[in-house]
Amino acid sequence: MRSWDKCMTVVDSYLKKHSEALVKDVGIEAACALTGKSKATLGRYYSTHDEHADRFMPIDAVAALEEAASYPHVTAALAELRGNSLNLEGRRRNSDDKGGVNSDVIALSQRFAMLMAEYNQSIEDGIITVAEAKRLLQETVALQRVLVDMKLHLEEESV
Missing domain, CATH: 4.10.860 (DNA Excision Repair, Uvrb; Chain A)
Known part of the structure; x- marks a missing residue:
């Protein structure tokens, strides 16, 4: 296996884990309703089995799910892979306390x-x-x- 192939395997696994976290954050039933995808299809997007290794969640599905999620899991993962971080200005705070x-x-x-x-x-x-x-x-x-x-x-x- 070439070093690039191995690197892509790590990246693929990282993105699949964050796709799964996104679906679980929203809830499987809600994720199906938001994306118009079945449970099986959503599961294939984050499956690590060889037959699903090249399947990833479409960007429109990611956008719909991240709108409903408590955190933009896939977007954050993509940013982290590039060495960046997100500034989540309009998101919910950890608490309602305005203590600074x-x-x-x-x-x-x-x-x-x-x-x-x-x-x-x-x-x-x-x-x-x-x-x-x-x-x-x-x-x-x-x-x-x-x-x-x-x-x-x-x-x-x-x-």
Whole structure:
């Protein structure tokens, strides 16, 4: 396998995982209604089986689902693959508290503690299972959201 092929396999897997997270964020039934796709078709978009390796969610389906989702999973993944990040100005905050940076620091420490607790539990037996990795990913995304909120508050205060 050439190094480019191996790289594409990692990228493909990354995009499929984020496509699955997007569908699960919205809910499978709602995702079917929003995209006009069946459960089986949506499942093929994030399946890692060889027969579905070259199938990816169409961009119009991604757009429809991300409009309904709590987070733009696929768009964020694409940005991350390019070394960029998103500035999610109009999205829902982690809390209704308007406390600014001080509240963000508290939320950040709480989220980081939750991530470390999840990691500690996951690594206890020396193996991180797929389910444990998914929970770690969810905590990491939640931590990332807090950091984005903090960034936005800092930008507001520096104006």
